[in-house]
Amino acid sequence: MTAPAEPSAAGSAARHPSLLRDASFLRLWSGTTASGLATWALPFVLGLAALDHALTPAGLGLVLAARTAGFLAAVPVSGVLADRYSRRGVVLWSGLAAALAAPVIALGLGWSVPLMALASAVAGAGQGACRPAFQALTAEVVDQARRQRANAATTLAVRVTTLVGPALTALLATVLDTAALLLGIGLLWLVAALLPPSGTAGVLPPDTPRRRTALRTDFAEGVREARRHPWFLAGLGALTAVIATGYSATGVALPLVSRDRYGSEAVLASATTCYVAGALAGALLVARWRPRAQGWTALAGLACYGFAPLSLLLPVHPVAVAVAYVLAGIGIELFNVPWFTATQREIAPDKLARVSSLDFLLSYGLAPAGLALITPAMNAFGAPAVLGGCALVCFLAPAAAALVPGTRSFSRT
Numbered sequence: 001m002t003a004p005a006e007p008s009a010a011g012s013a014a015r016h017p018s019l020l021r022d023a024s025f026l027r028l029w030s031g032t033t034a035s036g037l038a039t040w041a042l043p044f045v046l047g048l049a050a051l052d053h054a055l056t057p058a059g060l061g062l063v064l065a066a067r068t069a070g071f072l073a074a075v076p077v078s079g080v081l082a083d084r085y086s087r088r089g090v091v092l093w094s095g096l097a098a099a100l101a102a103p104v105i106a107l108g109l110g111w112s113v114p115l116m117a118l119a120s121a122v123a124g125a126g127q128g129a130c131r132p133a134f135q136a137l138t139a140e141v142v143d144q145a146r147r148q149r150a151n152a153a154t155t156l157a158v159r160v161t162t163l164v165g166p167a168l169t170a171l172l173a174t175v176l177d178t179a180a181l182l183l184g185i186g187l188l189w190l191v192a193a194l195l196p197p198s199g200t201a202g203v204l205p206p207d208t209p210r211r212r213t214a215l216r217t218d219f220a221e222g223v224r225e226a227r228r229h230p231w232f233l234a235g236l237g238a239l240t241a242v243i244a245t246g247y248s249a250t251g252v253a254l255p256l257v258s259r260d261r262y263g264s265e266a267v268l269a270s271a272t273t274c275y276v277a278g279a280l281a282g283a284l285l286v287a288r289w290r291p292r293a294q295g296w297t298a299l300a301g302l303a304c305y306g307f308a309p310l311s312l313l314l315p316v317h318p319v320a321v322a323v324a325y326v327l328a329g330i331g332i333e334l335f336n337v338p339w340f341t342a343t344q345r346e347i348a349p350d351k352l353a354r355v356s357s358l359d360f361l362l363s364y365g366l367a368p369a370g371l372a373l374i375t376p377a378m379n380a381f382g383a384p385a386v387l388g389g390c391a392l393v394c395f396l397a398p399a400a401a402a403l404v405p406g407t408r409s410f411s412r413t
Contacts, residue, residue, distance in 0.1 A: 070121035242365060
């Protein structure tokens with residue numbers, strides 16, 4: 001099945017000149033932003049609970065691991081359900097599940113770590129379930145001519161919340177306890193569940209009979225759809241490799257290098273801030289920029305993440321580390337926005353949520369594995385060897401993906 005013909009970009013843009021005047025998109029954008037802020041805030045707030053000794057370090061690790069397990073379990077299932085039924089319905093129920101889980105986590109705080117872990121798994125499942133549904137719902141709410149700007153606006157909101165979220169949460173923590181902050185996370189999930197609109201484009205005609213097939217059968221159908229697009233498999237492989245290596249090097253090695261080489265946490269703070277600032281700049285740039293070889297440009301941006309571990313490997317000035325993280329931030333958004341837009345354009349509409357779930361399952365799912373392995377690898381082979389290997393993977397994986405047919409424009413044609 002191929003995607004139906006879309007209206008021309010010029011005609012669509014003339015009918016819908018601005019996303020800021022599109023009420024449906026603004027509702028979708030607000031719901032997506034609320035879900036992103038709630039997803040980011042939970043581990044941060046639980047970390048504050050550990051600092052207040054309301055949760056032990058071991059308990060914190062268990063609760064966060066349960067959230068990750070819930071995410072990974074829900075992503076493929078929700079992809080199938082979002083293609084079978086209403087994407088809006090999947091967003092609603094997944095958001096409500098995460099909203100109800102937040103007060104249960106607060107209830108177990110300082111009393112029952114198993115209860116917190118169970119509720120955290122439900123919250124992770126809600127987070128995982130809404131991701132492919134939001135991705136597919138964007139393709140229903142926003143016409144093709146404006147999807148790149150819509151995706152850029154969404155990722156811009158995510159980066160802004162990442163930048164201001166820690167300071168805002170720390171400020172709220174001076175007047176609210178951890179339980180109240182967790183209830184606030186529940187309210188954010190409630191917004192994410194209730195605010196997004198229904199899709200204006202149905203996935204299947206109303207009179208199409210619903211097939212009663214096993215979940216694994218439907219998910220396998222989504223995998224087959226992904227295999228029809230070599231550019232998608234190549235890009236996903238490159239993204240997974242970069243996240244599993246470059247992201248892990250940043251998460252583990254950056255704090256150590258900041259402390260041991262530069263003697264303070266200032267480099268850690270500046271590099272993290274510069275990465276988010278670079279991502280903001282990248283999202284603003286890609287909202288309007290349409291390079292002719294968009295896929296190759298996106299893969300070149302993804303390769304820029306290699307500068308991050310490379311800057312930690314070499315004894316450079318702190319400014320060089322900051323510049324490397326700015327480049328990494330710009331590059332990741334030069335990849336993300338065209339990647340999401342191409343997936344929404346090229347994948348068959350009735351399989352989009354399943355293919356998106358495969359994307360999130362591999363790219364985000366392998367990130368914890370990379371984080372878990374990076375420290376033993378550094379102990380076994382030394383930090384320079386591991387950082388050099390991570391940088392090499394970040395540079396070579398996108399370059400190898402660019403050799404696959406279709407990656408030049410992220411299209412089969």
